[in-house]
Amino acid sequence: MTKTHGLTLVECPRDAMQGIKTFIPTAVKIQYLTTLLRQGFDVLDCGSFVNPESIPQMADTAEVIQAISEVETNTELLVIVANERGALRAVAYPKIKYLGFPLSVSETFQKRNTNASREEAFRRLARIQDIAVASGKEVVAYLSMAFGNPYGDEWSSKEVAEWASKIASLGIRIISLSDTVGTANAEQLGDLFSEIHDRLPHVEVGVHLHAKPNEWLAKVEAAYNHGCRRFDAALGGFGGCPMAKDDLVGNIPSEGAFSWLSQQEPAGLTMKIQWDELRLLAQETYTFGTY
16 A cells, blocks of 8 residues: 555554453464554554553553564554553654544543543643653544533533644644544534634644444545545454444444545555455454454
């Protein structure tokens, strides 16, 4: 796959794996991620430096990163961190470029996800940004529950835009709007993306979407048509948020989304991936355990 500068394609095996209850052997993860690094994705979301008691599946991230750092690739590595300790661990690896941090529009989800209020999480984010800048890394801020939440917390597009502006005020230049529980419709997605993109033209605004199998295309198309050029996805649509009320809600399938996106770019994004083979490998990897 040859990159066209207009798109940033983020493959997310970390999001696909983290909810699997049975531990996937470290060697299997390394083999799978090594294969993904040779496909030409722009970014690989490959692990997280968080409390292993919270996400046991990611307890071996350090060992995995050490191994895949030997792979020759143009794909950049991204890991999720939840606090300064995780950030300091991540920046010790030269091959990691991006530190992802989840900041939720929903106060309830923020407390459940990182054991902190939104304001506390924002202060953590500021300190993580300082660590990243000092280490030559970049922060990707994931604005979780950007399209609503299942807890009854108040939501408005104005509040989402205000949080995005606060994040940008820290010097963070990549913000990904997360449809955490897959509730966004195409119109809402397009309107919110446009509002934030217009307010923050100096920021790369992306989307991390979850959807039912028959709904992903409408969401991807709406985001693209409103100017989005950074997309997260996972092979086979595996993963997604365990808080989603519908078990059918998963990640956007890479084989569908990235193939569709390749057809929209005037310069032509040449896809040389054997998607059926890669999807089968993803299924074999993820079915070592059970969600």
